[in-house]
Amino acid sequence: MALLESPPTSATKPGKPSKQPKQADPEDALTGTRSTRFSRHLILCLVGLVMMYPLLWLISSSFKPSNDIFRQLGLWPDNWDFSNYAEGWTALNQPFHVYLINSMIVVVFSIIGNIFSCALAAYAFARMEFTGRKLFFALMLGTLMLPGHVLLVPQYIIFSQLGWLDTYLPLIVPNFMATNAFFIFLMVQFMKALPRELDDAAQIDGCGPFRTFLRVILPLCVPAMATTAIFTFISTWNEFFGPLLYIQNQDLYTVPLALRAFMDSEGQSMWGPMFAMSVVSIAPIIGFFIAGQKYLINGIATTGLK
Amino acid sequence: MSVLTKQAPGAAASLAAGPPGRRKRGTARRRNQRSGYLFLLPWFLGMLFTIIPFFASLYLAFTDYNLFTEPNFVGLANFQAMTEDPRLWQSLKVTFIYTFVSVPISLAVALLIALVLNRGLQGLAIYRSVYYLPSLLGGSVAIVMLWRYIFGNEGIVNSFLGLFGIAGPAWVTDPDFSLSTLIVLNVWTFGSPMVIFLAGLRQVPTMYYEAASIDGASRWRQFRNITIPLISPIIFFNLIMQLIGSFQTFTQGYVMSGGTGGPADSTLFYNLYLYQKGFTEFEMGYASAMAWLLLMIIAIFTAINFIASKFWVFYDN
Numbered sequence: 001m002a003l004l005e006s007p008p009t010s011a012t013k014p015g016k017p018s019k020q021p022k023q024a025d026p027e028d029a030l031t032g033t034r035s036t037r038f039s040r041h042l043i044l045c046l047v048g049l050v051m052m053y054p055l056l057w058l059i060s061s062s063f064k065p066s067n068d069i070f071r072q073l074g075l076w077p078d079n080w081d082f083s084n085y086a087e088g089w090t091a092l093n094q095p096f097h098v099y100l101i102n103s104m105i106v107v108v109f110s111i112i113g114n115i116f117s118c119a120l121a122a123y124a125f126a127r128m129e130f131t132g133r134k135l136f137f138a139l140m141l142g143t144l145m146l147p148g149h150v151l152l153v154p155q156y157i158i159f160s161q162l163g164w165l166d167t168y169l170p171l172i173v174p175n176f177m178a179t180n181a182f183f184i185f186l187m188v189q190f191m192k193a194l195p196r197e198l199d200d201a202a203q204i205d206g207c208g209p210f211r212t213f214l215r216v217i218l219p220l221c222v223p224a225m226a227t228t229a230i231f232t233f234i235s236t237w238n239e240f241f242g243p244l245l246y247i248q249n250q251d252l253y254t255v256p257l258a259l260r261a262f263m264d265s266e267g268q269s270m271w272g273p274m275f276a277m278s279v280v281s282i283a284p285i286i287g288f289f290i291a292g293q294k295y296l297i298n299g300i301a302t303t304g305l306k
Numbered sequence: 307m308s309v310l311t312k313q314a315p316g317a318a319a320s321l322a323a324g325p326p327g328r329r330k331r332g333t334a335r336r337r338n339q340r341s342g343y344l345f346l347l348p349w350f351l352g353m354l355f356t357i358i359p360f361f362a363s364l365y366l367a368f369t370d371y372n373l374f375t376e377p378n379f380v381g382l383a384n385f386q387a388m389t390e391d392p393r394l395w396q397s398l399k400v401t402f403i404y405t406f407v408s409v410p411i412s413l414a415v416a417l418l419i420a421l422v423l424n425r426g427l428q429g430l431a432i433y434r435s436v437y438y439l440p441s442l443l444g445g446s447v448a449i450v451m452l453w454r455y456i457f458g459n460e461g462i463v464n465s466f467l468g469l470f471g472i473a474g475p476a477w478v479t480d481p482d483f484s485l486s487t488l489i490v491l492n493v494w495t496f497g498s499p500m501v502i503f504l505a506g507l508r509q510v511p512t513m514y515y516e517a518a519s520i521d522g523a524s525r526w527r528q529f530r531n532i533t534i535p536l537i538s539p540i541i542f543f544n545l546i547m548q549l550i551g552s553f554q555t556f557t558q559g560y561v562m563s564g565g566t567g568g569p570a571d572s573t574l575f576y577n578l579y580l581y582q583k584g585f586t587e588f589e590m591g592y593a594s595a596m597a598w599l600l601l602m603i604i605a606i607f608t609a610i611n612f613i614a615s616k617f618w619v620f621y622d623n
Contacts, residue, residue, distance in 0.1 A: 154363050245581075289439055
């Protein structure tokens with residue numbers, strides 16, 4: 001897997017494509033005529049438009065009165081109606097910001113847990129020598145492919161016996177135990193690309209492994225940590241199965257569970273509010289995507305993360 | 307932090323003790339040994355939390371555990387019951403159709419678009435973002451719900467077909483069509499394999515193409531004999547990851563059908579059925595057995611892929 005072994009430095013290339021557009025196939029740029037280039041753009045724009053249409057339609061529908069939603073294919077609302085947002089915000093047991101805060105709590109702790117535990121493990125795998133390192137690393141890679149449902153029933157039993165049902169602990173605590181092998185792998189790849197001389201220099205200056213890690217390696221791993229943070233944010237924000245399993249109390253619902261509750265109370269008049277809250281629920285993801293694109297795309301280019 | 311203060315003087319002492327060389331390295335190694343395990347401490351806990359449930363679920367697969375009474379060992383009874391369970395077969399069928407239709411299509415689309423994007427067009431970053439964004443949203447409840455309405459009776463898909471005088475089917479409520487809407491949803495998320503393909507295509511050395519075009523090789527020949535072999539490890543990687551992910555689909559089926567897997571079990575994904583068995587009917591022994599069957603299926607498909615890869619995946623070095 002050549003891709004997996006490539007250091008992140010080379011994977012940063014796709015991040016700045018405009019500077020080297022001819023790198024991949026200069027021959028093409030020379031022979032590609034104006035018209036073929038135009039037709040390529042046309043196809044790409046059409047595909048992009050088809051892909052974006054559902055999202056744009058969702059956003060525009062959230063501003064339409066419920067009666068108009070299914071009559072109009074067009075994206076520009078005839079009658080702007082902001083009441084969907086007000087109505088959706090208060091349609092469930094709790095105002096919608098309660099669910100947003102609930103999700104935020106889970107997300108923030110999951111990010112802290114993943115960065116903390118995965119960076120520690122990655123440093124050990126990438127930089128230290130100890131008995132069993134290779135075996136542990138292989139084991140870690142093995143868990144990458146393990147379908148989570150195999151562990152589901154026993155983990156559920158453990159959590160319920162700990163009295164953790166209807167708390168966020170089952171959603172948060174595993175992240176503090178480096179259970180996301182993907183992020184360990186990502187950081188190992190990143191740390192391996194950092195020059196060894198840094199560690200040696202730190203050691204000569206009297207740093208032990210912990211100080212080398214904290215003061216030298218960690219600050220240089222900010223891009224990898226940012227990737228971890230953004231991916232954790234997106235996957236935790238979207239996470240449906242875990243909350244469905246562990247959270248019964250409606251006041252503790254995370255955003256995906258709250259949205260699903262809209263479907264239970266489904267009725268024609270609810271479409272507008274439901275779409276409005278759907279927009280609210282995906283807005284943070286789109287925001288993080290726009291802000292952290294570089295890290296996301298480098299991240300999946302290095303590890304193949306989704 | 308106490309570790310920190312203990313370590314630092316030690317390091318200084320080992321340096322002061324003699325000329326840097328063997329001795330220093332030896333201490334460093336011993337120290338590394340100890341702190342290596344310390345760094346891995348959270349991970350070790352996590353592994354315990356993986357390995358114990360792993361074997362516990364293997365054991366439960368052979369019991370009639372129902373969460374409320376002690377598990378009784380029942381031998382292969384769960385697996386026997388599975389062979390006679392029509393819903394289990396249905397859930398396998400749904401998951402297989404979904405996987406073997408949507409994974410090849412989304413990989414083909416991903417590769418095709420990556421190839422076009424790799425031609426050095428202007429605005430690549432914008433296109434890439436537009437295509438990639440859906441893959442971050444495809445698993446969210448909001449989008450699956452949206453899909454339900456897009457394909458609904460009066461949804462925009464049928465309105466659009468209506469413009470051409472075509473009366474579209476009842477996508478969501480007709481068992482013949484409901485799964486296809488989720489296949490479309492999965493193809494919609496082709497952006498993440500596409501980004502991986504793009505990264506791979508950028509590593510294909512240009513000199514190969516230069517040499518080939520001097521020799522008069524056509525575009526198609528260049529694609530078949532240079533591009534495909536050189537990115538075959540990436541195709542392989544994407545294939546494995548997509549297959550594993552797709553076998554484990556849950557949210558899409560759950561939200562689309564309101565948790566039932568309907569209509570007529572046409573969106574009863576394997577993991578959805580597992581969830582129903584384990585957490586609504588509390589047949590946890592059966593659910594564990596199902597989880598192990600899925601593990602076997604995934605292992606077998608991954609193994610087949612690895613064996614087959616010897617014949618088509620090309621490693622440069």
